[in-house]
Amino acid sequence: MTSEAVPAQRRPPEPVPVRHDRWSFELRGEELADIRYDGVLLLRAVRPVVRDRDWGTVPATVVDRRTPAEAGGWSGALRLRFGHPGEEGAVDYAAELVAALDGSGLTVTFTGTSRSAFSRNRIGLVVLHPLAESGRPVEVLHADGSAAPGTWPEAISPHQPFLDVRGFRWERGGVRAELSLEGDVFETEDQRNWTDASFKTYGTPLSQPFPVEVRPGERVLHRFRLRADGRAAPRAQVAAVAPSVDVGERVVGAVPALSLGASTASSEVPEWAGRTPGFEAVLVELTGAPAGWPERVDSAEREAAALGAALDVRVATDDPDRVGAALALLDRTRVVRLSVFDTVGHVTTRSLWEALAAGAADFRATPVAGARSHFAELNRGRADIPPEAAALTCSITPQMHAGELPHLVESLAGQQAVARDAVRLAGERPVHLGPVTLRQRFNAVATSGNGSAGPPDPLQPSAFTAAWTLGSVAALTRPGVQGLCYYEVAGPGGIGDAGGLFPVGRLLAALAGLRGLDVLAVRAPEGVVAYPVRTPDGILVLVSRLAATGLELPVHGPGGARTSVRLDPWSVAQVRVT
DSSP states (O other): OOOOSSOGGGOOOOOEEEEETTEEEEEETTEEEEEEETTEEEEEEEEEEEEETTOOBOOEEEEEEEOOEETTEEEEEEEEEEEOTTSTTOOEEEEEEEEEEETTEEEEEEEEEESSOEEEEEEEEEEEEEGGGTTOEEEEEOTTSOEEEEEOOSSOOSSOSEEEESEEEEEETTEEEEEEEESSOEEEEEGGGGTOSEEEEESSOTTSOOOEEEOTTOEEEEEEEEEEEEOOOOOOOOOOOOOOEEEEEEEEEEOOEEEEEOOSSOOOOOGGGGGOOOOOEEEEEEOSOGGGHHHHHHHHHHHHHHHTOEEEEEEEOSOTHHHHHHHTTSOTTSEEEEEEEOSSSOBOOHHHHHHHHHHOTTOOSEEEEEBSSOHHHHHHTGGGSOTTOSEEEEEEOSOSSOOSHHHHHHHHHHHHHHHHHHHHHHTTSOEEEEEEOSSOSSOTTOSSSOOOOOSOOTTTTSHHHHHHHHHHHHHHOSTTEEEEEEEESSSTTBSEETTEEOHHHHHHHHHHTTTTOEEEEEEOOTTEEEEEEEETTEEEEEEEEOSSSOEEEEEEOGGGOEEEEEEOTTOEEEEEEO
C-alpha cells in the first residue's frame, strides 16, 4: 500500500464554476453545490440519488455533459448512469439532470428510468440545506397549499423536523428565497445524526413502506425551482489580513485517551506495535456466532499486550444468555470498559444490560451504554439509556450518505455537533466516541438482512486520512469526551500494516503520547486544522491541510511567540511555539 495524498480512484472531479447574473454554484460531478444568490448561500447542494434496499448510495457516473449557450440564461444537462451495468443482479439506472438559470431563478429537473429490476428505498432529487441554518426561522410550504412557520433545529433532531414538505420560504442577509418541490411528497431530516454537515429534504416519506420493487422502464420525474430577490446586506469593510494560525491562552479541553479497534483482517501482530505506546485500549467486538469469540479475544489480547494497552469489550447479541459466555472469556484484570448492544437496533437494551450487570460484578471495568452504530440510534433511544450506565458511547463514520472528499471534510462540522449533543445527553457521565472509521463497519439499516459494509476505504493508507483524522480529533475534543477510538490496529482498515505505520498511524501515535494535556483555543484559515497542545516543552501545534493546494502559514503563539509551518496538500505537520 502506498501513502500518496489521495489514491486515484478517490480523487474528486474538478468542480465547474457556473455564474449567471447574480446566481452562482459549482457543478461537482452530478451535484450542484454551494448555490448562491448575490453572494448569499441559499442551498448547500441539490443532487440526484438512487438508494438501494439497504440504503446504500448507488454510485453515479456522468456519461455526458452538455452546456449549450442560451440567450438570456444558462443551461446544462448531465446524462447519468447509476450502478454497475453488466453485473448480474446489479442496479442499472439511467437519468438525465437538467439545470437552467434565467431571470426567474434556478430550475433543476431529474428524469430517471430503470434499466433493470431491483429494490429501492429512494430515487430522485434531494436538497441539502446549510448547517448554518441551525436555529434560524423558515416558512414550510405544504401539499395542501398552506404555509407554517418553523425553525431549523439547534440540537440534533432525532426525528424529522419537517413533514409533508412542498417547499420553503426564507430570508438570509437581505435575500428572500423560495424553493418549490415537485414529483413526490417530501420531508426533512437532520443529517448531523450521521455527522453530515447539512439538513436534507428528500422524497419519499419514511412513513411509506420500503423497500419498493422497481421494474425496467419505470420512470421518476422530480423538479425543483429556486427563486430569489432582494440585495445582500452590505458587509462591514474588513481590512485584508494574511492568513495565519493564531493560538490563544484559553483552554478548550484536554487530549482524549485514544484507543484502536482490534484488527479484523489479520491475526498477526505487527512488529511496530511494540514500539507504539500510549494507546489506552484495543476495542474488540464480539458479534456473530459465539464459536468465533475465543479467537477474537485472543487476537485482541495479543495486540493489546504488544501496545501496552487494556481491552474495551463490546458484546453484540440478541441473547442475554450469551453475555455471560462472553465475559467468561475475558481476563478481568485487563478490561477497562464493557458494553452490550443488540443486533437489530444496535443499542443497549434493558435485558442485555441486566445480564451484563449480573456477570460483570467482579470486573473493575467501566460499564458503558449507548449505540454501536451512529449517533442517530443513541439520539432516538435516549429515553431507554440505562440510568446506571457509567458512560455513553456511539460510533462515527462520515460516509453514511456520500463519500466524495468535500463531504468527508464537511463532516468534521457534523462531528462537532455530535460531540456536543452526546455530552449533553450524558449529563455528568463521560463520553467515549468510536470507533471512528472512514466507511461504516456494518450496515445498521440494511433491510435485506445483509449487514456487510464491504471493504475498507482505499483512502486508509493515504496522507488524506491523517489530515482528516487530525480534523476529527480536533472536532471531538471537548470537556466530557473522555476517549476516542479510531480504525483498527492493522490491515486495510488499520493504522498500519506489516510494512509499518501509515501516515494516520504516525499521527495517532503522536497524539496518544499527549493524553490529558491541555488543548488551547486557536484560529486557523479555511482548509486548515490546527490542534495546539500545551506540553512541558512549550506549545506543540499539530496542523493539517484539508485541500488540494499547499501553503505556508505563520503560526502565532500567546505572548507574541512566532514561527511558521509549510503544508503540502492533504498533509500533517507540527511546530512548536514557546
